[in-house]
Each structure stands twice: as C-alpha cells, then as structure tokens.
Amino acid sequence: MSYELEQNISVLSGVGEETAALLNEMGIFTVNDLIEYLPYRYEDYRNKDLSEVKHDERVTVEGVVHSAPLLQYFGKNKSRLTFRVLVDRYLVTVICFNRPYYKTKLNLNEQVTVSGKWDQHRQTITLTDLVFGSRTNANEIEPVYSIKGKMSVKTMRKFVEQAFKKFGQYIEDLVPNELMSKYKLMNRKETMSLLHHPIDANSLKQARRSFVYEEFFLFQLKMQALRKIQRNQSKGIPKVLHQDKIQELIQSLPFPLTSAQNRVVKEIFNDLVSPSRMNRLLQGDVGSGKTVVATIALYACALDGYQGALMVPTEILAEQHFESLSKLLQETNINVALLTSSVKGKKRREVLERLKLGDVHILVGTHALIQDEVQFNKLGIVITDEQHRFGVGQRRILREKGYFPDVLFMTATPIPRTLAITAFGEMDVSIIDEYPAGRKKIETYWVKQEMFDRVLGFIENEIKKGRQAYVICPLIEESEKLDLQNALDLHSVLSFHYKSMAKVGLMHGKLSSSEKDEVMKAFAANEVQILVSTTVVEVGVNVPNATVMVIYDADRFGLSQLHQLRGRVGRGSEQSYCILVGDPKSEVGKERLTIMTETNDGFELSEKDLELRGPGDFFGKQQSGVPEFKMADMVHDYRTLEVARNDATMLVNSNDFWKANEYKVLREYLERTGIFDSEKLD
Ligand code: ADP
Ligand code: MG
Numbered sequence: 133m134s135y136e137l138e139q140n141i142s143v144l145s146g147v148g149e150e151t152a153a154l155l156n157e158m159g160i161f162t163v164n165d166l167i168e169y170l171p172y173r174y175e176d177y178r179n180k181d182l183s184e185v186k187h188d189e190r191v192t193v194e195g196v197v198h199s200a201p202l203l204q205y206f207g208k209n210k211s212r213l214t215f216r217v218l219v220d221r222y223l224v225t226v227i228c229f230n231r232p233y234y235k236t237k238l239n240l241n242e243q244v245t246v247s248g249k250w251d252q253h254r255q256t257i258t259l260t261d262l263v264f265g266s267r268t269n270a271n272e273i274e275p276v277y278s279i280k281g282k283m284s285v286k287t288m289r290k291f292v293e294q295a296f297k298k299f300g301q302y303i304e305d306l307v308p309n310e311l312m313s314k315y316k317l318m319n320r321k322e323t324m325s326l327l328h329h330p331i332d333a334n335s336l337k338q339a340r341r342s343f344v345y346e347e348f349f350l351f352q353l354k355m356q357a358l359r360k361i362q363r364n365q366s367k368g369i370p371k372v373l374h375q376d377k378i379q380e381l382i383q384s385l386p387f388p389l390t391s392a393q394n395r396v397v398k399e400i401f402n403d404l405v406s407p408s409r410m411n412r413l414l415q416g417d418v419g420s421g422k423t424v425v426a427t428i429a430l431y432a433c434a435l436d437g438y439q440g441a442l443m444v445p446t447e448i449l450a451e452q453h454f455e456s457l458s459k460l461l462q463e464t465n466i467n468v469a470l471l472t473s474s475v476k477g478k479k480r481r482e483v484l485e486r487l488k489l490g491d492v493h494i495l496v497g498t499h500a501l502i503q504d505e506v507q508f509n510k511l512g513i514v515i516t517d518e519q520h521r522f523g524v525g526q527r528r529i530l531r532e533k534g535y536f537p538d539v540l541f542m543t544a545t546p547i548p549r550t551l552a553i554t555a556f557g558e559m560d561v562s563i564i565d566e567y568p569a570g571r572k573k574i575e576t577y578w579v580k581q582e583m584f585d586r587v588l589g590f591i592e593n594e595i596k597k598g599r600q601a602y603v604i605c606p607l608i609e610e611s612e613k614l615d616l617q618n619a620l621d622l623h624s625v626l627s628f629h630y631k632s633m634a635k636v637g638l639m640h641g642k643l644s645s646s647e648k649d650e651v652m653k654a655f656a657a658n659e660v661q662i663l664v665s666t667t668v669v670e671v672g673v674n675v676p677n678a679t680v681m682v683i684y685d686a687d688r689f690g691l692s693q694l695h696q697l698r699g700r701v702g703r704g705s706e707q708s709y710c711i712l713v714g715d716p717k718s719e720v721g722k723e724r725l726t727i728m729t730e731t732n733d734g735f736e737l738s739e740k741d742l743e744l745r746g747p748g749d750f751f752g753k754q755q756s757g758v759p760e761f762k763m764a765d766m767v768h769d770y771r772t773l774e775v776a777r778n779d780a781t782m783l784v785n786s787n788d789f790w791k792a793n794e795y796k797v798l799r800e801y802l803e804r805t806g807i808f809d810s811e812k813l814d
Pocket of ligand 1: 388389417422423544568
C-alpha cells in the first residue's frame with residue numbers, strides 16, 4: 133500500500149485529537165481505514181412514482197407547494213407544520229416536526245423536493261429532508277455510516293470526500309489485471325468511490341460485485357498461501373504403505389467399507405505418502421463411520437513403524453474408542469493403549485514407558501496425551517475426534533518435542549461446504565457423505581408441549597421393551613443456572629413418574645468429570661434407563677440400547693445441534709425415535725422443527741441451518757472461526773467465493789506469484805496480514 137494511504141487519519145483537515153479518538157474507536161486509524169469504512173446503507177433521494185412506493189417506505193418526491201403552511205405549537209418547543217404538495221397527480225400532505233422556520237420560507241407554487249416516510253393510507257410524508265427546487269443529481273443516493281459518539285453522518289461524509297480528493301489517486305488495484313478484465317471488474321479506486329457515493333443503482337451493483345470479489349479473493353489468497361507455505365516448510369515424513377496388510381485388515385472388517393469411506397481412505401493415503409504434512413479435516417455425520425477410517429489410517433502408519441495418537445474430548449469417549457480400536461485390530465500385532473487421567477500409578481508409568489520404547493503403537497486418550505510427561509518414540513500421525521480446537525498451539529508442542537506428524541481432524545458437525553472452504557480454507561477437506569447400508573432412519577416427531585403426557589407413555593413402552601431413553605432439558609440461553617434448575621426439576625418429575633419401573637439418571641455441566649463419567653457408565657450399563665441431561669451429552673457417546681431421544685424446548689436449538697443430539701440414538705439394530713417437544717412462535721422456528729422431521733441428512737440440515745441462522749451463529753458464539761467480511765455474504769455470494777478460491781489457488785501455485793513484479797502488491801498484502809509470521813506457520 134502506498135505510504136500516503138497509510139498515514140494517520142489526522143492528516144485530514146478537521147481531524148483533531150478528539151475526532152481522531154472517535155474515529156479510532158470506530159476502527160479507523162489510517163486514511164486507508166477510512167476509505168475502507170463502507171456505508172451500511174444508503175439514503176435514496178431519487179424521485180419515485182408514488183404509486184410504486186410501499187407504506188412506511190422512505191421516499192423522495194419533487195412537487196409544487198399547493199397550500200399555505202399551517203403551524204401548530206404544542207408544549208413549549210414542539211411544533212408541527214403541515215403543507216400540501218402536488219406531486220404529479222397526487223396531492224400529498226407533508227408533516228414537519230419542530231421546524232417552525234419553514235413557515236415563512238415556503239411559498240405557494242414553489243418547486244420543492246421533500247424526503248421522508250410515506251404513509252400510504254393517509255397520503256402523508258413525514259419530512260426528514262427538504263430542498264428548495266430540485267435536488268442535484270449528485271445527491272441522489274447518499275451514504276449512511278455507522279458512527280460513534282459525537283460524530284455525525286454528515287461529518288463522516290465530508291471526511292470521506294476529503295480523503296478521496298486528497299488521496300484517491302493512491303488507491304492501487306489488488307486484484308490482478310487479468311482477473312479484473314476476465315470478470316469485468318471495476319478498478320479499486322472507482323469501486324471504493326462508488327461504494328461511498330453511488331451514482332445510481334446499477335453503478336452500486338457493479339461496485340459491490342467488484343468489492344465482493346476482491347474480499348473473497350484476498351481472503352482465499354491468504355488461505356491458499358498459508359496452505360502452500362505450510363506444505364513447503366513443514367516437512368512431513370513420507371510413509372510407505374504396506375498395502376497387502378492394509379487390505380487384509382479391510383477385508384477382515386465385519387462389513388464392507390462404504391464407497392465414501394473408501395474414497396476418504398484413499399485421500400488420506402495420498403497425504404501419508406506425500407512428503408508434506410497432512411492437514412486434513414474429515415467431516416462425516418454421526419454414525420457415518422469415521423472411527424474405522426481413523427483406525428485404518430493409524431494402522432497404515434503403525435505398519436510403517438510410526439506411532440499414532442487418537443485424541444478425543446472426554447474420558448468416556450476415549451474408553452469407547454480404545455475398545456473399538458482394540459477390537460478392530462485384535463488380529464494384528466499392533467498394540468493399542470489408553471491414556472486418560474484415570475489411568476494412574478503403575479499402570480500409567482507402564483504405558484508411558486512402553487510408549488517411549490515404541491512398544492505402544494497407537495495411543496488413545498484425552499487431550500493431555502500430547503502434553504505433560506508423554507513422550508513418543510516415533511510419532512507419525514495425530515487424529516483428533518469431535519472437536520475443532522486442536523490447532524496452532526498443540527502443533528507447536530508437538531514440533532517442540534521433535535515430531536512432525538500428519539494431522540487429521542474429524543468432526544461430526546457437518547459443516548456446509550460454504551463454511552468449510554472459508555473457516556477451514558487452509559485445510560484439505562474430506563467428506564463421508566454416505567451412511568453404512570441398512571441403517572434405520574430415526575423416526576422424528578414434533579409434538580406440542582401439551583402432549584408431554586403421551587411422550588411419557590411412549591418412553592414407558594420402549595422401556596418395557598428393554599430400551600433406554602434420553603430426555604434433553606429445556607435450554608435457556610446464557611443461563612447455566614436456569615438450565616441446571618430445569619434439569620433438576622425434570623429429573624424429579626420423571627423420577628416420580630417412573631418410580632417403580634425405571635431408574636432416572638441426571639447429567640449436567642456442574643458435575644465433575646468423574647461424576648459425569650459415572651453417570652454415563654451407569655447409563656451405558658443399563659443400570660439407569662432414562663437419562664435426563666442438559667446438552668453436555670452431545671459429544672459422541674455411544675449407547676446402542678438407547679432408542680428414544682426426547683428434546684424439550686426443541687425450538688431453542690439450532691438444527692445442527694438438534695441433529696447432533698438425535699445422533700445419540702439409532703446406534704443399535706432397533707428402530708429409534710426422536711421426539712421434539714416445542715411450541716415455536718416464529719415461522720423460522722416452525723420451519724426448523726419441520727425440517728428435522730423430514731430429513732436425517734446432516735449436510736442437508738446444516739445447509740438449511742446456515743440459511744436460517746446466518747454464518748455468524750453457525751458455530752456458536754465462542755469459536756466461530758468464520759471470517760467476517762465487510763460486504764461479501766458467504767451464503768448469497770457463494771458462487772463468487774468458489775470462483776475466487778480457484779483463482780487464488782491457481783495464482784498461489786504459479787511461480788510468477790512469488791517472484792514477478794506485478795504481484796508485489798499482493799505479496800506485500802500477505803505480509804501485512806501476518807501470513808509470513810512464523811507463529812502462524814506452524
Ligand atoms: P462416527 O464416528 O462417524 O459417528 P462410527 O465410526 O462410530 O461413526 O460408526 C458407527 C457405527 O457404524 C459403528 O458401530 C461402526 O462399526 C459401524 N460402521 C462403520 N462403517 C460401517 C460400514 N461400512 N458398514 C456397516 N457398518 C459400519
Ligand atoms: Mg465417532
């Protein structure tokens with residue numbers, strides 16, 4: 133970026149200390165920041181035909197004063213002025229509050245342009261703006277900025293105008309020429325100028341199109357560059373695949389792999405043999421069979437003499453995975469071990485010792501297994517399940533220990549493609565979009581609150597058949613306390629209701645992790661038949677005998693979360709049911725619950741969820757990972773996002789990009805965004 137644009141905002145005349153502080157609060161520090169501070173909407177002062185204007189819409193019309201203004205006072209300083217204006221064939225009444233001075237200024241038969249809110253029923257305009265004569269063309273559409281404190285929109289407009297006048301000439305294009313002409317984009321200077329001050333609707337549209345492309349392109353450039361740099365610099369260890377043994381294991385499985393599993397296994401194998409490190413996200417709905425894929429990958433590495441780690445978020449999951457892996461690999465001579473905080477004393481020392489010696493080939497455990505006193509002999513692959521959080525920090529820990537493992541992230545939250553290529557833009561993505569054959573669809577019903585008695589009867593029937601049920605409690609956002617209270621209440625109601633026939637357990641976030649594990653174990657062993665729980669149960673537990681999932685106040689949950697919860701049942705051979713209890717008020721709420729009853733497909737649901745809630749809400753508040761764009765919208769502008777991604781990928785992979793002069797601006801841009809920061813590299 134040119135030096136001129138990087139100057140402090142105080143180079144503008146009229147920006148003193150106080151104003152500068154205000155602008156800083158708005159995130160504006162440099163001239164360029166101001167130029168990139170886009171209006172959030174526009175005031176449209178273009179004349180419109182009143183017959184086309186809807187009730188309550190803002191409108192600007194030109195007409196002739198048709199009646200002498202009438203002024204009324206009420207209260208001390210309050211006044212109301214009314215006059216009529218003839219607009220084409222309409223006689224409109226203009227109402228104007230607290231501007232008594234217009235009374236003497238308005239003359240009969242004079243030409244005026246009035247702007248304000250149109251009341252279609254009364255045929256009135258409540259005035260916001262009055263111009264004597266016609267408006268000049270240049271003012272047809274005016275920008276409205278979001279502002280802070282004493283700043284006014286008018287002042288902002290003046291600053292922006294000044295910035296363009298003085299520094300507009302220094303605005304350089306970022307999108308390469310060939311792409312600009314390919315898509316017929318405007319240059320950056322024109323784009324920015326029009327976004328602040330569009331001439332007409334069409335120019336605004338074109339400017340918007342250019343800017344959206346630029347935003348996506350730069351974002352993807354960053355992602356693709358990051359990916360490329362990671363590939364080049366973080367050398368992995370190329371593995372050799374011992375195909376005969378691998379195939380032997382696959383043949384010995386109790387089921388054939390689905391074609392989606394086969395495809396994903398191939399993608400992972402390609403990464404394993406390549407000299408650069410695997411950095412892959414594996415998405416697959418609950419029950420799509422990710423664990424087998426992980427096992428095959430771990431086995432392949434073990435055959436080539438590398439240790440592997442499988443990390444999961446909870447102890448109970450660790451135990452479950454340990455059991456399934458041990459079972460899947462029992463005919464091989466691969467040793468699997470478990471390491472959680474419950475593995476203590478002599479047992480723990482033994483596992484750690486064997487790990488160091490390389491006698492444990494696959495270690496399953498919670499997060500702590502790459503930390504603390506844990507030393508691998510030859511770690512080659514790390515797989516994490518059901519979480520997004522394993523990232524930069526952990527990889528640094530591994531590197532510091534001298535490991536350069538391949539990394540595979542598994543998640544059961546189906547992320548719409550849209551978000552996957554943005555939030556996880558620097559990763560490769562594999563998708564298992566197919567269920568194992570013969571899986572029964574979970575029958576899903578939506579019932580109103582008043583039918584809860586019948587739900588209780590339904591649970592009773594399943595329990596009589598020897599099955600178990602989850603009852604998920606009302607969720608009250610942002611109040612853990614109330615959530616807990618709800619769980620306690622529901623627990624006592626159900627305990628009373630089922631007192632002679634079933635044991636009701638209780639699970640919530642306030643329990644310690646060992647208490648949680650205890651409850652889960654009791655449920656898994658069918659010592660408890662009904663589990664009342666807040667949403668902590670969400671993460672991948674497996675109790676195949678549970679066939680009923682009741683979700684109270686279901687309309688408060690997002691689709692993805694409902695789907696995750698539903699995935700806790702349908703894990704055995706019996707028909708399973710999901711009952712959504714809720715009385716949503718809004719149409720969106722009703723639509724959500726209806727969609728749940730119509731499809732079991734997590735990807736379909738996630739796309740819908742994104743549509744209904746928008747990208748910001750999608751991952752929840754804490755860790756959205758979704759980038760924010762000034763103007764571009766990942767859902768609506770999705771096609772542009774894809775195009776920009778391809779363009780950025782091609783560019784980053786060309787030699788020219790890293791050398792040629794014409795891309796210098798972009799390389800500098802990347803440097804400014806911290807891509808070359810070594811912290812971020814690995
Ligand atoms: P995920 O971790 O993706 O939720 P799992 O790996 O736990 O799913 O698999 C769910 C169940 O489906 C397990 O009982 C597993 O043995 C079984 N399974 C996995 N792949 C297949 C397949 N190709 N055919 C039949 N059953 C399968
Ligand atoms: Mg799983």
